Amino acid sequence: MSDAGYDHATVERRWQAAWDEADVYRTPDDVEDPTYVLGMYPYPSGKLHMGHVRNYTITDAYARYRRMHGDDVLHPMGWDAFGLPAENAAKERDTNPRDWTFDCIETMTDQMEAMGFGYDWDREITTCTPDYYQWNQWLFSRFHEEGLVERRDADVNWCPHCETVLADEQVEGEAELCWRCDTPVEQRELEQWFLKITEYADELLEAIDDLEGWPNSVRQMQRNWIGRQYGTELDFEIEGHGPVEAFTTRVDTIYGATFFALAPDHPISEELAEEDEDVRRFVEEEADPDGDEPNGVETGLTATNPVTGEEIPVYVADFVLSDVGTGALMAVPGHDERDHAFAEKKGLDIVPVIAPEPEDGEEPEAPDVEEAAFTEDGVLINSGEYSGLDSETARERLTEGIDSAEEAKQYQLRDWGISRQRYWGTPIPVVHCDDCGPVMVPEDDLPVELPEFINTTGNPLDAAEEWKQTSCPECGADATRETDTMDTFVDSSWYFLRYVSPDLADAPFDREQANDWMPVDQYVGGIEHAVMHLLYSRFFTKVLADHEGLEHREPFENLLAQGMVQLEGEKMSKSKGNVVSPQRIVEEYGADTARLFIMQAAQPDTAFDWSEEGVQSTYAFLTRLKGMVEEFAAEAPEGDDDAIASYVDAEIDATIAIASAEYDDLTFNKALRETQDLVRTLRQYSDYTEPHAETYERGLSAVVRLLAPVAPHLTEELYDELGGDGLVAEAAWPTAQVDRDHVAKRRRLVENTREDIRDIVEVAGIEDPKAIDVVIAPEWKYDALEIAIESDADNLIGELMGHTHIREEGDAAADYGQDLQAEREALSMTLDPDDEHAALESAAWLIEREFEAPVRVVGSEEVDDATLKNAEPGRPAIEIDD
Structure with a gap:
């Protein structure tokens, strides 16, 4: 075997065929020890990229690891196959989205198989097929039955380029751009279908604390998105319009309210717009909720402060949103930055009513709020009978004392608008009847299949006239089908359940099997899905637990958000021209090289830079390992079972123990580093002396099996060379x-x-050096160390001297006791004297190899007291003859 490389293509083809023949990755339905490992399924874009390779190598390695532990592993793959990109690609190529999508799936499947990913392909799902999306429709109907679906007019995010509605989560950045095409998003009012995720807001929020296997960053992102706030709802009387409810989290600042603000689409604002030209112009032409500065128009109305009785001006302001709180708010410029900016612009009063907490015995001092608002809690001032109270106490008493006030909570989370004005998605199973209104399509008539694609502007389903025309399921009259399709996040909100029974014809999933397999034990995917996909999946799971007998309320027990693969510090991107092709790497170096490099480069949740030198080094390592195994298989060595063999045996045990723990924690890079260190030790062993055959073979066998989850093809080859029974994938x-x-x-x-x-x-x-003696500490020092670690006595030396065999050591015991006292906080247990002696004796060859001098490991009884004084547990004394 030369260092130039090995025939990876032949090796990989041979063992992929062997796995297929042995049906290694097929998961039986009836299992005793289920482990569900899942990577977020991909959108079939045409070719795998390095992000895919990293994600799916992580799940594949973990699935293989658990399988080698005897678990029944479910490790499936499928396709998030609906979506606007396929529709746009079809339009550009004058084809249809289905053909484009399935061509991409075929290409990516071939690439996945070439990477050696061990999927149970019998469980493959494709969300754009009717046998999948009929269950989207069925679930929509079930949600409707349970009161979790609503159709209403709503202001929606509209992408003019994609010509479709976007969820809030699909609008990115301060510039509010479409997540697909970076086009600025507009606001439109459309009639939309909503799933009432807000019904589960409290549980979605509170259950986050129990997701101990999720990254803290993801959990916090979910908390922030749900955005629960506690506050007070109270009425301000507006002349001619009666009481108007406002929500505030800072009712303690109510004495500082100097104006009242309404959202542009508040009913009073809309009424005023019909009568007042200035209000109309502002509402229809000038209001910009996304603008850099708050803007508004005075209405000429006043609102009465329910505490002070003061009348304050009413404005229609674009920084007030109708779907946040009540669409109306009391504005306190002295203690809110947004209100402060508006008041400055309009020349309104800015009054401080909260002061910083004073020092003991001092009076609170009003903050300077002319330049900036004071937004922290503190002590009330200028607040009548409530002056002097701290903010928290004042909020409680004001809420109790104002007649119209009551405690309330609100959320940033909004109901999930799932209507999309596109073709390539699940048709919403509704028909519209002039007499009956919107009517659900009966279950027996599902699926409502997509018609043939029509290449047109706007929504192709609107142009499918024959498909649109139908009859009402309730009265039989002429009716039209709903032409909106579902947000594709509906597909991914329950797909993990379909994998447990992908061919089931009469339900979306087999309840009994789902209860056995769920929740997913290990889920892996990108941090970009931390809000949308994960939140929606949690919502669906909770609904299915409430209404479909699912026993689990969370879908994913453990979550790993893998880091990006970068090139020269930048995310790989086709638009930047910095993409490394996995296909090229596989052809040039083999799938195992790509897998091993990508897994050893960094922890799975950390970004790392692709390195061609690192790939070459990884290939060289695999080549050397293959040579070591072939050399051993050709002629086993005949060395002695001596101290050196004992050291190597101990290192084999050490590597197995550490690598196993790292695999458990998914810190594959550490496991692989340990394994490569063991290979280095075995090479040093064979270079230094004739190895003991059994020890050397045990080391090679351990290396092969420890690498098998990450480099599965070559390790099958090496396992076979070593005479392993069956396949290493099943070893x-x-x-x-x-x-x-x-x-x-x-x-x-x-x-x-x-x-x-x-x-x-x-x-x-x-x-x-002529000779080196390594001197083990006397046994009484080990006893003293253990006593010091376990003791909580203030006088450690006194406690040590209470033990006769230590006290008999006289000054030596007193001196060592003082050392222990000084280092007490840093003390840790060591090996016992016999184990320490054995460990050093077995490692003496490393010292001899480094210093080219004979080494003796000496017990305490063989040296004088002066030498023993320097010997401590875990830190033997050193004597060098020069």
């Missing part, structure tokens, strides 16, 4: 004879000892 995971804590202590001991020898040699200027 048992290696086991260690020690735990990780023991490993850490032993490694720390050996490395500290080697470092101490280096320091002595350097400081003393010893160029050619």
Whole structure:
């Protein structure tokens, strides 16, 4: 085997065929130890990119790892196949979205198989097929039955380029651009279908605390999006219009309210617009909720402050939103930045009514609010009988004391508008009848299938006249079909349930099997889905738990948000021309090289830079490993089972213990680093002496199985070379004879000892050591260390001297006790004396190899007291003969 490489293409084809023949990745329906591993399914865009490769290598490696532990693993794949990009691509190419989508799926499937991803392809789902989307329609009808669907007029986000409605979550950045095409989003009023996710707002928020297997950053993003606020609702009387309800989180500032503001689409604003030209012009032409500065128009009306009785001017203002709170608010410029900016612009009063908390015994001092609002809690001033109260107490008393006031809460979360004016999506199963209104399509008539694609501007379903014309399910009269399709996030809100029973014909999922498999044990996907997809999936799961017998209220137990693959510090992007093709890497270096490099480069949740040098280095490593195994298989060594073999055996155990724990934590890069270190140790072992065959083979076997989840093809080849039984994909995971804590202590001991020898040699200027003695501390010091660690006595030395065998050591015990007292906070347990002696004796060859001098590991009984004084547990004394 030369260092130039190995025939990866032949190796990979051979073992992919072997897996298929053995049906390795097929998951039976009836299982005893289910583990569900899932990567967020991809949109079939045509080709895999490195983000896909990273995501799916993570899930594939973990699924393989759990399978080698004996778990029944469900690791499926499918396609998020509806969506506007396919429709646009079809229009550009004068084809239809279905053909475009399935061509892309075929290409990406071939690439996934070439990467060696171990999917149960029998469970593949494609969301654009009627046998999938009929269940979107069925679920829509069930949600409707339970009062969770509503049709109403609403201001919606409209992308003029895509010619469709966007959810709030699909509008990105301060510039409010379409997430698909970066076109500025407009506001339109349309009749829309909504799923009432707000009915579950409290549970969605409160259950976040229980998602302990999710990244804290994702959990916080969900909390922020739901955005629950507690406050007070109270009435301000507006002349000629009666009481108008306002919501505020800061009722403690009510004495500082100097104007009242209404949203442009508040009913009073709309009424005024019909009578007042200035109000009409503002509402229809000038109001800009997304503008840099708040703007508004005075109405000539006044509102009465319910606490002070003061009349304050009423404005229609574009910074007030009808779907936030009540669409009306009391404005307090002294204590709200937005109100302050508006008051400055309009020349309105700015009155401080909250002061910073004063020092004890001092009077609160009014803050200067002319330049900026004071927005923190504090002590009330200029607030009548409430002056002197702290903000929290004042909020409680004001809410109790104002007749119209009551505690309230509001959310940033809005009901989920799912209507999309596009073709390539699930038809909403509704017909519109002049007499009956909107009527659900009966279950027996589902699915409502898409008609043939018509390449037209706007919504192609509007142009499908024959398809649109139907009859009313209730009265039989002529009716028209709903031409809106569903937001594609509906597809992904429950797809993980379909995988458990993808061929089920009479329900969206098999309830019993879903209850066995769910929740997904490990879910992996991009941080960009932290709000939309994950929130909607949680909502669907809760509804299905309430109404369809699902036993689990959360879909994903553990979540990993993988980091980006970058090139020279920038996200890979076709538009930037900095994309690395996975296909090229596979052809040139093999799938295992791509997988291993991408997994060892960084922790899965961290971004990293693609490196061609790193890929080449990874390929060279695999080539060297193959050579080591082939050399061993050709002629087994005949070395002794000696101290060196004992050290290597211990390192094999150490690597297995650490790598296993890292695989459990999905920190694959650390597991792989440990495994590569073991390969290095085995090479050093074979270079230094004739290895013991059983030890060396055990090391190679461990390496092969530890690498198998990440580099599955070559490890099958090497497992076969080593005489393994069956396939490594189905082999048992290696086991260690020690735990990780023991490993850490032993490694720390050996490395500290080697470092101490280096320091002595350097400081003393010893160029050619003749011999090195490593002296183990006496047993009483180990006892003293254990007592010091476990003791909470103030006088540690006194406690140590209470033990006869320690007290008998006299000054040596007193001196060591003082050392322990000084380092008390940093003390940690070490190996016991016998284990320490054995560990150092087995590692002596490394010291001999480094310093080219014989090494003795010496017990405490073999040296004088002066030497023993320097020997401590975990830090033996060093004697060097120069």
